[in-house]
Amino acid sequence: MAERTVSWGPRASNKLIGTETTRLDGVDKASGSAKYTADMNQEGTLYARLLTCKHASAKITRINVEPAKKIAGVHTVYLFKNEGDDCNWDGDIVAAVAAETADIAEDGVRAIEVTFEEHPHVVDEQDLDAARKAEATKEGIVDRTVGDPDKAIAEADVVHEGYYGIHTISHMCLEPHGAHCTWNNGDDGPKLTARHSTQAVSTTGAQFATKFGLDATDVRVICNFIGGGFGSKFAADEWGWAAAQMSKDTGRPVRLMLDRATELKTPGTRPSGFAKVTLAAKKNGLITAWKSHHWGTNGPQGGTIDGNQMPYVFDFENKRVEVTGIKTNCGPNRAWRAPNHPQLCAITDTAMTDLAAKLKMDPIDLYKANLGQLDKVAQENGDLYRAQLDRAAELMEWNKKFHAHGESGGGSVKRGLGVALHRWGGQSVKCEADVRLFEDGAAQVSIGSQDLGTGTRTVIAMVLAETCGLPIEKVTAKLGSSEYVYGNPSGGSITVGSVSGGTRRAALAAVWKLLDKVAAKYELDGKSLTVGNEAVWSGDKKVCSWKDACRLIGSVPISEVGASPLDDGLTSKLVGGVQMADVSVDTDTGIVRINKMVAVQDCGLVINEMTAKSQVYGGLIMGIAYALSEERIMDNKSGRYINADMENYRLPRIGDIGELVVEMYQPDSEYNRGVVGLGEPPVISTGAAIANAVANATGVRVPVLPMTPKRVLDALKGGQA
């Protein structure tokens, strides 16, 4: 630290950074003492329940809330929609009722008189011809040609044509969306306190303020714990406004959490993507052309996946990409962990594995043959894939276990391997960290950020403790209130870089100030001093203890605010990763079992290896879900979201996930490039890797994810999936 430049310390000198450190709030969460928005029960809290539309497309011809208001215990009704308004999907919210108890609120919802005029609907997102017939498509969202793909295809040694797809999935936060709002009509304190299940503590306050004509400073947002967001909880949302309005109207706190069915139907989906793909290659595996036509839906808007990023990770000299969107009477989309990427990967990497099968190549060799054709973003991160493919193959025992496409021997259960790869950004953004050192030796960092469960609280504590030379128990990390300095909304895997960069900068500046005070007292050169082991050091000589040093601070604490992002080497951007799957397919029942998954993932400097790995485990599990069982099922006949409950919205159980092997790829070159975000990338290539393993096992491509037993059996029978 002698130079006083902002940087991370030498890797070997770290006491905390890079270690596996358990979450500071782990016991609170595991024991149930952590309070989530859904747990908030202030004295006098009213409970809200929702009336939703049960038609895919309908106009409200009449609505009368008076009978609800007459029920004893019902305090107020909030209308999301009025007579004459359209409802555009099953689950579109019409009204909220706030009452003394949840049951009374439900009585209130049932008492609302509402009539709908039903209209024809389109909910089929897979059948492009039917959507065109219904005039529900938006053609040519992307229509792009580079080079001469048709010529390249005509001249190719091998051409592969395939059909691939991935269904819509819904956000399924364990803690549904919602808020507990308290309107304050007194003189002191903020007018509105929103205990809000949010990924954006510092920015949703303004959305409440604007709605109610308040100053942004009149709104306080609190979220100490959140039970899942995954991209769907950035907005105040109308149900948040409804809770605030109902609190304002009644003078009582109001808690409005979405019920499970509405949680699945309304606050966001990951759009579907289907595609016809043509790939052309030379005998040595070098891909010379890509053609794809994509379609799918993101709900009423009529968009689908981002065709501009196709093909994924790779870019080929000759390509043609077309995209058709389908406008459906289905719930709208919201960012879902790595928006677009899982779908892009599930189309690109499956087609590449099928091409490899046609070339009679190992798919790893096909990837390697094309590493010279990475797209611009992947190129910028350098060629990490070769090393990651080799390491993943070692962990999977790929060379020992791999067999050619479909050649897994007799018996009804077939085993196979698959591989896929991905990339992500993860660059830090504007964020501040407020670090304070106190005369009693206490050290604190606070940020108006949030811990999504990813370990943000623990990470900033580790950075502060490391920088101060203290054990982690002796520092305090505060998140989850808009009254702290500005923290970025947590989306895009940008948080860990943003908060750790800011914390490190502020902590270094604070420690330097402290060392100057020590230097003055002991008549030493401040720049020659360092901290460590709860003490201040001059070379290997202890000058004083941390506590003694802090006594020099006096009653005015040292306080420093660190900013992000800065181009000082603390943080960086871009990650890559490789995943492999080993599956067994029961060809009599269509059931796919995961034997083992391997993930090799880089993310620059790893602050907490435990929480970093947890991110990857979580990504793999979510990936197994959408690969095998998780999907929104829209019933074409009724237009209803027919599986919007926890029985039929199928998520894997602990027995379904097999053995998960996670390795953070972190040679010194990774440490040296600083911190990069990790939340999203590990969910991207899981689906494609599993799909490829199923194809390798059976010799048949199950084209559409999730690969339910039905789709597997239908594919094996040669029918439509």
Next chain:
Amino acid sequence: MRPFEYVSPTTEAEAVDALNDHDGQTMVLAGGTDLISLLQRDAVQTQRVVDIKKIDTLKTIEQVDDGVLIGATVTLDEALESPLLAGHDSIAQVIDGHRAIQIQSSGTLVGDLCQMPQCWYFRNGFGVLGRKDGESLAELGDNRYHAVFGNAGPAKFVCASRFAPSMVAWGAKVRVIGPGPEDEQFVPLEYFFVTPRLESQGVNVLKPGQLVTHIWLPKAADTKSAAYEVLESKGLDRPQAAAAVCLQTDGDFVRDARIVMGHVAPTPWIAHEAARALVGQRLDEDMAGRIGDLAVSKATPLTMNEYKVAMARAAVKRSLLRAVGKLDDALV
């Protein structure tokens, strides 16, 4: 949840009384593992819930002269631990297959038999026939989980009971009491389930004021039994197809057979022809496959559920092999 009256009788007579002495719908509560969620989502409405958990005569598993009597509040776990059911392998296998401590410790065998369909149209308020505006949603809509047998009429749902196939294979009966104070009958389980033509007919023979108090099972003796449920998940799940068998064997040869499929029809589906074809045959992998083929040869899949025929075939084949100890452990 809508408000309802709650009654907690302590004798069978009081239970029948409680079921009868008022107008409107009554529901029986035993384990509550399904009724509560049906009430919460408003798929059924009831004016009164009769909780039978305090009736002592329903709590036991007893040996009777010719078999075993299982009370209506006996849980899955209690049945699994009972030495009186130690020889009924197929029933133990289905209990194990639940893979859910909550269901196994509070759910009851009788409750399972009386369960309402899992059909998503029913659960979303369209009734057991799944109809809207005079049309069958189950016929014209998403019927991937619906019936592949017995589906020619308006009922397309599948019987939700997981124990029905094995118990029908065993020749079980249910003791039904009510509506009169002295009314008591033993109904063969295979005639208990109903394929309704009208919504009001319900899914079993129980009439208002009636209640199943016990299941009667014959002694296991030397019968070989097994069940095989096709479960997508290794956790809590419900089968997409299932089969159960009871066999009398002579060495490798089958003297008598009962084969019953589950989750393929509005009632448990007995494969009479396939069972007859097995009699006198040596039961090996090849024969089990042929019997499986025969069992599903007359299936009538709907628009989206042909895959269930393959599953049912696998379930029949595997339950037969399991009964004679020839099923690969990896497939269990």
